[in-house]
Ligand SMILES: NC(=O)C1=CN([C@@H]2O[C@H](COP(=O)(O)OP(=O)(O)OC[C@H]3O[C@@H](n4cnc5c(N)ncnc54)[C@H](O)[C@@H]3O)[C@@H](O)[C@H]2O)C=CC1
């Protein structure tokens with residue numbers, strides 16, 4: 001099968017590499033000429049614009065987007081649109097909001113597959129987990145490509161109608177936040193607690209047969225191995241947060257309680273403040289109601 005891949009960063013270049021390794025052919029384009037050249041070195045045919053990519057692709061066109069979520073997806077679709085017909089298929093493999101995917105599916109002439117992608121750059125060797133939403137015929141048409149990019153036939157499935165792939169991925173990320181929070185809290189208590197522990201050894205032991213073993217726990221083991229049990233100079237600042245925010249917003253709309261995911265998101269936001277206003281106010285209020293001493297900032 002021949003595919004066009006647009007967006008050749010950390011994830012897109014893996015999509016290209018895995019498609020090529022499975023004997024598919026790829027026409028590749030990125031706004032960065034350097035990224036396009038790197039894909040050409042992997043064996044893809046380089047395109048110098050979205051139009052050029054469309055001209056080079058056989059009919060019907062199969063195009064995989066791996067650009068950042070938001071405006072880059074809409075901008076790319078706007079450039080693609082004059083070249084697309086109803087037998088073409090566009091896959092969005094990024095972390096788009098499911099409602100944006102629903103809108104795009106309605107707006108484009110092509111069949112639109114929203115594809116949640118999990119596995120990160122580590123998926124280069126193993127393959128990704130792909131959660132796909134959209135028309136069944138388009139999913140079936142792309143199945144050989146999904147087999148190649150995913151861990152295999154078991155690594156992808158059609159979740160349902162348009163939007164459902166990115167909906168499932170959004171909630172996957174919410175779960176990711178809660179798991180990270182749980183491991184973080186456990187290791188914090190181990191670090192601050194009664195014993196002087198080698199946390200890499202704890203993580204390794206847990207990863208070998210324990211109920212809580214997982215890939216995230218393997219990444220904890222790697223972090224302690226590379227940074228030390230005290231995490232060295234790693235700052236207590238956690239970036240990102242859009243997919244977790246969407247998950248919490250959806251839980252409010254659906255009136256489904258997600259206390260763990262909400263707490264994890266809230267902790268992430270809290271990590272970005274130099275000093276939390278709420279804690280400073282609580283410090284001052286204890287003076288107000290109990291004349292307890294107010295701790296003051298160094299001037
Ligand atoms: N990095 C990760 O672990 C994961 C990322 N994702 C999602 O996959 C998508 C891509 O992520 P990454 O590869 O990590 O990002 P990245 O920043 O490494 O790569 C994005 C690439 O898209 C290119 N690009 C931007 N706008 C473009 C446009 N209009 N036309 C053509 N190319 C354009 C950039 O030049 C860059 O090479 C995002 O939606 C991200 O949320 C999903 C799962 C895991």
Ligand SMILES: O=C(CO)[C@H](O)[C@H](O)COP(=O)(O)O
Nearest residue numbers: 118173239240241242243244
């Ligand atoms: O989707 C992912 C993992 O599953 C990506 O790593 C994503 O970039 C995470 O972003 P954030 O931490 O801001 O939600």
